[in-house]
Amino acid sequence: MTLLTRSCALGALVxxxxxxxxxxxxHDWAFMHWPLPVRLTVIVFxxxxxxxxLLVHLFVRDQD
Structure with missing residues (x-):
């Protein structure tokens, strides 16, 4: 995998x-009450x- 592909996959998982x-x-696994409240959305984002x-900085190495 290239660095860009790895970074994108990592971002999607996060x-x-x-x-x-x-x-x-x-406490809603059925996802029936979306979207989240604005403050919680900002915090989660x-x-x-x-x-x-942090994950990209720690795990993705530069390829010189």
Missing amino acids: LLGGYLFGALLQ ALAVVAVW
Whole structure:
């Protein structure tokens, strides 16, 4: 896998995790009450962005 493909896959997995974490916070696994409240959406998105940056920074090596 190239660096871009690996980074995109990692980002997609983290966003999916954030989506499921939001469902867990609502105690609603059927996803019937979306969208999330605005404040919770901002918090989950911010955590997902930080997690993607951190995971890419730690695990994706530069190919010189």
